[in-house]
Amino acid sequence: DVKVTQSSRYLVKRTGEKVFLECVQDMDHENMFWYRQDPGLGLRLIYFSYDVKMKEKGDIPEGYSVSREKKERFSLILESASTNQTSMYLCASLSGQVNEKLFFGSGTQLSVL
Amino acid sequence: KNQVEQSPQSLIILEGKNCTLQCNYTVSPFSNLRWYKQDTGRGPVSLTIMTFSENTKSNGRYTATLDADTKQSSLHITASQLSDSASYICVVRGTGGFKTIFGAGTRLFVKA
Numbered sequence: 001d002v003k004v005t006q007s008s009r010y011l012v013k014r015t016g017e018k019v020f021l022e023c024v025q026d027m028d029h030e031n032m033f034w035y036r037q038d039p040g041l042g043l044r045l046i047y048f049s050y051d052v053k054m055k056e057k058g059d060i061p062e063g064y065s066v067s068r069e070k071k072e073r074f075s076l077i078l079e080s081a082s083t084n085q086t087s088m089y090l091c092a093s094l095s096g097q098v099n100e101k102l103f104f105g106s107g108t109q110l111s112v113l
Numbered sequence: 114k115n116q117v118e119q120s121p122q123s124l125i126i127l128e129g130k131n132c133t134l135q136c137n138y139t140v141s142p143f144s145n146l147r148w149y150k151q152d153t154g155r156g157p158v159s160l161t162i163m164t165f166s167e168n169t170k171s172n173g174r175y176t177a178t179l180d181a182d183t184k185q186s187s188l189h190i191t192a193s194q195l196s197d198s199a200s201y202i203c204v205v206r207g208t209g210g211f212k213t214i215f216g217a218g219t220r221l222f223v224k225a
Contacts, residue, residue: 004156009154035215040122040217041217042117042202042214042215042216042217042218043157043202043215044215045213090156090157092156099144099145099162099164101147101159101162102157102159102204102213104156104157104158105156106154106155106156107154107155107156
């Protein structure tokens with residue numbers, strides 16, 4: 001089965017710090033996504049990438065950037081962390097086939113103090 | 114506006130009982146609808162997919178239904194087990210690109 005691995009389960013950072021969240025998938029999927037999940041809200045798309053070095057803004061890209069230098073790795077960057085970025089961050093990958101499902105990582109719970 | 118609404122927000126049932134979770138959507142044009150299960154501290158995992166032509170689909174004790182005319186789906190869990198305690202998320206995908214709308218989820222608690 002597809003494995004999507006996020007580098008950290010829990011992170012605690014201070015306001016203003018630069019934060020890197022890493023995600024690696026092992027199924028050669030073209031498409032990768034970063035979501036955040038907050039209580040009472042559905043998953044919200046931050047950024048996605050459909051190919052190496054390609055990226056597209058999702059619904060809430062402000063305050064975030066991404067990097068996809070290799071097909072298997074998709075990084076989310078918080079240039080200057082703020083308290084309102086405290087959240088659960090989920091990475092997902094998807095093949096290009098019709099009706100294929102998203103494969104999610106276990107998530108990173110980020111707390112910004 | 115494309116939306117996915119789930120109800121109830123949370124649900125507590127006794128082990129062995131049945132329950133039904135609801136999902137209403139306004140996503141158009143419609144491609145498919147998936148139900149995901151998310152255990153605490155884990156990422157969501159797909160349970161089942163419903164396409165436009167499908168009315169019902171089962172996966173073990175989980176049965177999903179879809180009424181494409183009224184834009185409603187349900188997930189029925191039979192003979193619940195403690196391990197069913199999780200969030201259940203309804204996800205609707207539109208046609209073209211990766212337009213995917215997530216519901217806020219129903220938090221299910223199964224008590225012994």
